[in-house]
Amino acid sequence: MATDTLKSSTAGAGGLRRVLLDNGALSALVVLVIAMSLLSGDFLTTQNLLNVGVQAAVTAILAFGVTFVIVSAGIDLSVGSVAALSATVLAWAATSEGVPVWIAVILAVVTGIACGFVNGALISYGKLPPFIATLAMLSVGRGLSLVISQGSPIPFPSSVSRVGDTLGGWLPVPVLVMIVMGLITALILGRTFIGRSMFAIGGNEEAARLSGLRVKRQKVVIYALSGLFAAVAGIVLASRLTSAQPQAAQGYELDAIAAVVIGGASLSGGVGKASGTFIGALILAVLRNGLNLLSVSAFWQQVVIGVVIALAVLLDTVRRKAGATPTATGAASGPGGSKRKQAAQYTIAAVVAAAVIGGISLWNNGSSGTSTKLGLSVSTLNNPFFVQMKAGAQAEAKKEGVKLTVTDAQNDASQQANQLQNFTSEGMSSVIVNPVDSDAVGPAVRGANKADIPVVAADRGVNKAKTATLVASDNVAGGRQAAKTLADKLGGSGKIVILQGTAGTSASRERGQGFAEGIKAYPGIKVVAKQPADFDRTKGLDVMTNMLQANAGVDGVFAENDEMALGAIKALGSKAGKSVAVVGFDGTPDGLKAVEAGTLYASVAQQPKELGRIAVQNAVRAAKDKKVAQMVKVPVKVVTSKNVASFK
Secondary structure, eight states: OHHHHHHHHHHHHHHHHHHHHHTHHHHHHHHHHHHHHHHOTTTSSHHHHHHHHHHHHHHHHHHHHHHHHHHTTOOOOOHHHHHHHHHHHHHIIIIISOOOHHHHHHHHHHHHHHHHHHHHHHHHTSOOOHHHHHHHHHHHHHHHHHHHHTTSOEEOOHHHHGGGSEETTTEEHHHHHHHHHHHHHHHHHHHSHHHHHHHHHHHOHHHHHHTTOOHHHHHHHHHHHHHHHHHHHHHHHHHHHTEEOTTTTTTHHHHHHHHHHHTTOOTTSSOOOHHHHHHHHHHHHHHHHHHHHTTOOHHHHHHHHHHHHHHHHHHHHHHHHHHTSOOSHHHHSOHHHHHHHHHHHHHHHHHHHHHHHHHHHHHTOSOOOOSOEEEEEESOSSSHHHHHHHHHHHHHHHHHTOEEEEEEOTTOHHHHHHHHHHHHHHTOSEEEEOOSSTTTTHHHHHHHHHTTOOEEEESSOOSSSOOSEEEEEOHHHHHHHHHHHHHHHHTTOEEEEEEEOSTTOHHHHHHHHHHHHHHTTOTTEEEEEEEEOTTOHHHHHHHHHHHHHHOSSOOEEEESSHHHHHHHHHHHGGGBTTTBEEEEEEOOHHHHHHHHHTSSOEEEEOOHHHHHHHHHHHHHHHHTTOOOOSEEEEOOEEEOTTTHHHHO
């Protein structure tokens, strides 16, 4: 009797250990949901949970395709670029070329399959390592997307954009697409010949080949499937943003791989399932959503997600070691008893989790407190201008006695859309947005409009949505001032080049428009080249270096912000401020130092702190239903070496 009891106890302990090891991702998800529910009263609401589903959709669809590859012991780093390329092909074909939408959709899907086919062929027949082949496709796909779009977002066909909408006004279509693609993944892995081939190849490729499996051909099909899923993900993403962004889905390949690994797949191959990948994608979405609601910095979010990935791989190692050692569970009870015991454990766990989550939801329902809460989504905090704008906003919020949550979109339009959705579900009193892209931010702002949350646009406008006001520098007037300043310095004649900002942003468009209007008054000045450098100093350096190679005798440079101007100065070397005059825009601290040093001839100085301060002022007024102006212009001023001391 004692022996039987001991065996039963050992078997039970082993069974529980096995359940925990095999379902670590599900356990982690439940714990995360409970933790986020306790920490934020806004997390466990219907609207926010739907937001989590929408935010997980693109990553999950990409990850389903990557699951096929990882199960077969491969890797696919190209899925983010393939998603962007497929969406760009669809938008370009339907909008620019007038192709019927249904044919454009087929072209987009074929594009994804073709990219995957090339990956598979290079790996199977070209003998390239999967890492190298897919890394090359990552670059090729992104480059083709930029070539087709000319670096600018392309409006998405309205009929396809419905994929990013909701059914019945509440059920998001991206969530339905995600579920369908997940079911297809489960069907392929569990019920088809190609699915069994993936596990065979991943388990032991040589044994699979010797058993008669055409490994090379199967690998081509596997990577083509990954490309197909990437194309679907790209269409869903572009539908959410109502535009095809050539720079969309950057870094999403890492999220997709992380979701697969967190979900229990082994990087060594032979192990993986659709449900695990789905849970992995949900974990990443819950982490980002919850950390946003808790006002955790986007930089720290990356740290947290990195730690989660490392722990997932560690769990994978532990699980594989545990799997190598037989347990007593099977010996203690038959297969039927084991399955019944496991089912009972799952049922009890699900009931307990549901009860805990439900209790938390009732106890901590909705936002706590009645104070004014503002949300500010900044396009990037990797730029001194926006760092100063954030500082001005925070100072004014402190003065007004309101709570301000600041998030960093990291120049990712999709991430910014997620942040605005989170602000909406959190029930912010008012939202301030500094758009990554004026078109892509429209759907998320419309969501805030439906929730009667006033939105203030800062520095850049919002297209196709209602905003309470736009607080911005007079970029058109600033562009004209820059043209006059540069032309006067050159004496009305010479060759100049232009470094443009991020395509699609109102700041770049307006500054470029003002400069073009102003430079027309000087027929002796010729614009020999203009290229986008995305408001980034490093890109400004690279683009300027390339333009100097192609255009000899450049006399002047206009950069649409100081960061690009500083990159151009680096490329020019000793010529900067001597034989070549450089004019920037923003009046950042580094820009003013360069003006003082004489390498930057002038900067059209904005007042970013003042811009942030005024944005918060107007957001507070809008939250209290007070009248605000439709547009508030923050004045700009040309700063040269003559007046830089007084301006500083």
